[in-house]
Amino acid sequence: MLILLVALVAGMVIGAWVRVPLWVVIVCAATFYACAFRRDRIGEIALLLAFVMTGVAASLSEFGHDTPPLDEPLTLLLTIDEEPVDRGTWQRSSASVSWYRSNTDSTWHECDRRVIISTDSATQLAVGERIAIYSQLRPLADSTNSYVRLMHSRGYAGRVAIYRSTPLVRVGKAGSLRRASSRLQHWAAERLRASRLEGDQLALCTAIATGKRTTMSAQLREQYTLSGSSHLLAVSGLHVAIVFVVANILLRWLTLLARGSQLLNLAVVAVVWGYAAMTGMAVSVVRTALMFSALQFALASGASYRSGNVLATVAMVMLIVRPSLLGDVSFQLSVVAVAAIIYWAVPFCAQLRTRNGLLNLLTSTVVIGAVCTLATAPLVAYWFGRVAMVGVVLNPLVVLLGYELVVLSVMTIFVPTSWGFVARAAGAIAEAENRCVAVAAEMDWTQFTTDINGWTVVIIYAVAIVITELARRKTRKKSLSLPYV
Template identity: 30%
Template sequence: MHRLPMIFAALPFALGILSQRENVWIAAIFSLLVIVFRKHLKPPVTISFFVLGFAAGRVSQTSVDIPLDKKTQTIVRVTGMPQLAGKWLRSEARIISFKDSTGEWREAHAKLLLNVDSALGLQLGDTLMIEAKHYSVFDYYIIKGIVSRVYVNGYQRIGTDTALLERMILLRGILSDKFDRIETTNENRALMQALTLGDRSEINRDQRDSYSRAGAAHLLAVSGLHVGIIFAVLSFLLGWLSLLRRGRYICGVVVIVLMWVYAALTGFSPSVLRAVLMFSLYQLSLLVERDANQLNTLLGAAFVLLLINPNYILDIGFQLSFTAMLGIILLYRPIFALWRSGIWRIAAVTLAAQIAVVPLSVYYFGTLPLVGLLVNLGLWLTVPSIMVLSLLYLVSGIGFVGTTAAWLCRLQNGFVSWCASQRWIAITDIVMPLWMLAAIYGGLIIIIIILMRKNLL
C-alpha cells in the first residue's frame, strides 16, 4: 500500500460520489471496510476523502427548475457542432437564462439538446432567444449535465462568437471535411474520422452494431489505445530534440502540450482525458527522473478527473476505459510470462484488457464476444497504421496517403463485418444482475491480491 498513496484518495473519493448518487449502502460497506482494515487503510485520510467525494457528488448534481412540457423563453448558446438529423439540426447548447413562472429571468448552469428546423440554419457559437417546450431526457444525458431537449421552429439570434474550445471543434470539422476528398465509401471515411478525430457522427448503425458484435466497439471511440499511439508517434518524431541542450525537457513539454491539443481536438471525452492525463504524468515522471508507478499514476489521473467532474464516474466510457487500463497494468505481466514472444506480447495486452472489461461490457450491453481476442489481435495490425496514415494525410494532404488509409479501413471494416455475420461470434441478450457483476470483480480482486502476495504482479 505504501507504493500506492493515491489509493487512499482516489478510491474513497469515488465511493463517496457513488454513495451519494446511487446507494447509501456503499457508505455502510465503506465504513465496515475501514473498521476491519483500519491498520492498513489510514482511517482519518480515507474518511476525509470519502466525505469530500460525497460532498462533490452532491454539489455537481445538475438541478434547473425549467418547467417541462410548457413553452418557456430561454436564452441558449450553441456549444456543439450542429448535426443534421432528419429535418432537424441537432446540437448541445448551454442554457444562459430562462423566464420562470413569475415572468422573472433566472440564470442557469446546465445544458440542453437543441433541435432547430434545418431551414433556419444553426452555427456553433450562436446565442439564441428561443420559446419552446422543454422535454425530459434519459439519465445518460443527465449525467452529462443535459437537463432537457427542445424542438425549435423559430428563434431570435442575439449574436455569434466562438471560444477557444469551440474553435477547436470548428478545426475538427475542417479536418473531417478533408476526408471527403478521398474517393472511398462513407463507412471508410467514418472510420478514419472516428479513429483520428474522435468524431463518430458519421458511423451508421449497422457499422456500429458489427463492431459491437465482434467485440471491437471500443475501437470506435478514441481512448487509451489511440492516445498511446499518438504518444509513441510524437515521442519518435520529436526525439531529435533530445540532442539539444536541455532538449529532453523541451521534447517532454512539447509532447505533453501536443497531446492536450489533440485531446481538445477530439472533444475532451472522459476516456481521452484519462489517457492524456496519465501519459502526461508519466512523461513528467521521466523528466524528473523518477520511476513511475503505473497503477498510482492511473489512480491519480482518475482522482483529478473526478475532482473536476464527479459525473464522470457514471459515464460508461470512463468506466470501460479506466477498467481496461487497470486490467493491462495488473494482468499484463503474469499473462505475458506464460509465453514470452513478440506476437504474444500484443495478445497479452489485449487479453488483459478484455478480462477486465468483459464483465462490465456484458452488464451494460448484454453481449459476450466469444472470439474478441482474435478479432482485436487482428485489428492491432490495422488500427495504428490507419491512425498514422490518416494523421499524415491531414497534415500533408497527399492523396496517395489518404487512399492507402482508406484501403486499410476497407480491409478492417470487411473483416469486422464478416466476423459479426457469423452466428457463433457472440452470445447476445444476456441479463447480468448487479450482484453478479460485483461478485465477478470481487473474485478478480482476490486473484490479483494472491498474485501480488506471490510477487507475480
C-alpha cells in the same frame, strides 16, 4: 492511493443517499484531516474518514444544481457541444444547459445537464455557440432502458426539438480555444475529403482522425455495433491510446539526446493534446488526454505503484471537481482501461519481451487490445446491455489495424495531396477494417443480451483488485515502460 480513491468514491455514494447540512460535513472533514497528521493507526483511519467526508461534501455540492423539469415550457440557455449530424431532413446534436427558467417561476436556475437537440436542416448551429431557446424538454423514454440509463449517466436530462417557429436567440460564440479547435477539426476533415478516399473508407478515416461521423452510413454504424467494435467510430480512449503508443514509438529517438527522457515525455504529451484538439476537444477526449498525460509521466517514474498512484490522484481530482463523473460511462471506461494497461498489460508484455522490436510491437498491441477489452467487458455489459463475444477476438485485430489507420489518416491530412500513395494505403486499411467488421456482424450466435446489475460489476472489479494486489506482492518492483523495443 487506491484505498483513498475507494474512500472518496464511498463518500460520494453516501452523499447521494444521505442528506445532511454541508457545513456539518465540512467540519467533520476538517477534524479528520487534522487527526490524520498523527503517525499511527489512528492517523491512517482519520485520513480514510477525511476522504470519505470529502466525497460526501463533493456529492452534496453537486446537488446545488437543479435539473430542468420535463414536458413544460422552458427558457433554456444552451452551449452547442457537438457538430450537428445530418439525418436527412433534420439534424442531431447535443448541448449543455447552463441556466433555465420555467413559466411558473421567473427565477433563473443554474444547471449542469446536457440535452439532445433535433433541428430542421434550415437551422445552422456551430460547435461552442451559445443560444437561448423557448421550448419543452422531452424525456429519453422512446428507446430501450439500457439506452436511457446510459444517456442519464452521461448527464443527459432529455431531448429538445428546435423548429423554424421555435423562438431562438444567438447569445454568443465559443471561446477562442474552442473555435481554434473547431477550425482545426474542419480543416482536417476537408483535407481527407480532398484526398482520394471515398465512401466508407473516407467515413472511417474521418471518424478516426477528426471525430466527425457526418459521412458515415447507417449500415456501417450498425455493423460496428453488432460486431462489438462501435468504440472505434467515436474518438475515445482507444484512439488516444493508439496515438499515445505510436508517439512513444516514433519519438523514441529523443532519448538519445541530452535530457532525452524529459523531451520524450513532453513531446508525447504534446502529440496527445494536439490530436485531442484536432478531434474537436470533446469533453470525453479531454478527460482521456488527461489520463494518458498522467500515464506518460507515471511510466517515466519507473515503478508500477507510482503509476497507479498518479492515476488514482488524477481520478480523485477529476471526481472532486466534477462529482457527476462517477456515473459517467466514458470516465469509468477510461479509468478502467488505463488501470488495466498499468497493472496487467505492461507487466504481461514485459514477460513476452524479446530482442525483436517488431515482434514486441505486435505482441504488445495484441495484449493491450485484449486486456482493455476484457477489463472493460463488465462495464460494457452493464451500460449497453449487450455483449458481442466475437469482439474479444476481433478487438486485438481491430486495434492492430487501428494503429496503421490512425497514423495513415493523420499523415493523409498533413502530407501534400500529390502523395496519393498515403491516401491509398489508408483506404486499403480502412477497407480491411470494414470487411472484418462486416463479417463479424453477421455472426449472430456470438451476440447476447445481458441484464447485469451494478453490484455484480462492483464485485467483479473488487475481486480483480484483490487478485492484482496479491500478484503484485509476490513480485518485486520492476521498471515500467512500454515494451515495444
